[in-house]
Amino acid sequence: MEIQNVFVVGAGQMGSGIAQVCAQAGYQVFLNDLQTDIVDKGLSVIEKNLDRQVQKERITENEKYNIIGRITTSTDVKDAEKADVVIEAAIENMEVKTRIFETLDKHAPAHAILASNTSSLPITEIAAATKRPGKVIGMHFMNPVPVMQLVEIIRGLATEDEVYQSIESMTKSLKKVPVAVNDFPGFVSNRVLMPMINEAIYTLYEGVATEEAIDEVMKLGMNHPMGPLTLADFIGLDTCLYIMETLHEGFGDDKYRPCPLLRKYVKAGWLGKKAGRGFYKYE
Ligand code: CAA
Numbered sequence: 001m002e003i004q005n006v007f008v009v010g011a012g013q014m015g016s017g018i019a020q021v022c023a024q025a026g027y028q029v030f031l032n033d034l035q036t037d038i039v040d041k042g043l044s045v046i047e048k049n050l051d052r053q054v055q056k057e058r059i060t061e062n063e064k065y066n067i068i069g070r071i072t073t074s075t076d077v078k079d080a081e082k083a084d085v086v087i088e089a090a091i092e093n094m095e096v097k098t099r100i101f102e103t104l105d106k107h108a109p110a111h112a113i114l115a116s117n118t119s120s121l122p123i124t125e126i127a128a129a130t131k132r133p134g135k136v137i138g139m140h141f142m143n144p145v146p147v148m149q150l151v152e153i154i155r156g157l158a159t160e161d162e163v164y165q166s167i168e169s170m171t172k173s174l175k176k177v178p179v180a181v182n183d184f185p186g187f188v189s190n191r192v193l194m195p196m197i198n199e200a201i202y203t204l205y206e207g208v209a210t211e212e213a214i215d216e217v218m219k220l221g222m223n224h225p226m227g228p229l230t231l232a233d234f235i236g237l238d239t240c241l242y243i244m245e246t247l248h249e250g251f252g253d254d255k256y257r258p259c260p261l262l263r264k265y266v267k268a269g270w271l272g273k274k275a276g277r278g279f280y281k282y283e
Contacts, residue, residue: 009086010090215227
């Protein structure tokens with residue numbers, strides 16, 4: 001199937017990154033969110049990222065202009081009627097995602113693939129909200145999207161082989177590496193990453209070491225680019241909690257129990273970098 005038009009739902013951190021890499025790869029992109037100011041903010045993040053690439057002489061000013069020219073902003077889900085592929089990057093919440101997929105199913109053309117950037121929720125359940133479960137698939141990008149190479153590709157129970165192949169080759173066209181995984185809570189990335197982050201939070205909670213010490217141990221001792229608490233702030237503590245809850249509910253094992261300190265920070269609104277405060281304070 002030839003893919004030309006990509007409709008990205010959600011203009012936040014992940015959605016804007018996805019829109020950027022798609023436009024850079026030559027796709028026509030619609031960047032959609034509920035409100036104009038959110039979409040405008042997403043577009044300005046893309047512009048800043050491209051400016052950095054111009055400064056580093058990786059792209060020319062003219063190429064930047066062409067990339068931006070391939071992105072159309074949208075606050076109307078009806079614009080999905082032009083899509084070949086939809087990539088949903090809204091918040092991690094099953095109710096929200098199923099509602100979005102029901103709506104997309106009504107507006108996107110019959111041939112369109114509906115992909116979700118969910119980081120842990122079952123693709124099979126999201127697919128069941130549509131009348132085209134064979135055309136629903138997981139396409140899980142990592143943050144920051146323009147930098148990270150991986151895309152986890154998750155087949156739902158009904159995902160057609162042809163759909164998998166189209167998304168796999170689209171991922172390669174974005175200069176990313178697709179890795180196939182099956183539909184289990186947290187897939188592979190967050191099944192492995194989040195319990196580590198949660199354990200780092202328990203380590204802080206139990207007074208084993210300070211925030212800085214925990215991060216330093218993992219950075220210098222394990223060569224991680226960011227310590228787990230810095231990474232949690234970067235991902236968003238609300239997202240971390242939601243993923244831990246999905247793992248806990250999905251597997252029922254106590255080893256996935258979210259740390260009470262994580263819950264407390266989320267309740268306080270200390271959601272990490274985006275909120276100006278998480279395990280660390282941000283200007
Ligand atoms: N957007 C675009 N580009 C960015 C960026 C952003 N938000 N942040 C950094 N970059 C670019 C910089 O421009 C720089 O580019 P060049 O090398 O081309 O000059 C490059 O990334 C390195 O940046 P810095 O030198 O400023 O900083 P750094 O070396 O510390 O790298 C990092 C920053 C890439 C974020 C690195 O710290 C890192 O890899 N951290 C771990 C990220 C990670 O684990 N991501 C996965 C999170 S889990 C997830 O996403 C899944 C989920 O479901 C929760």
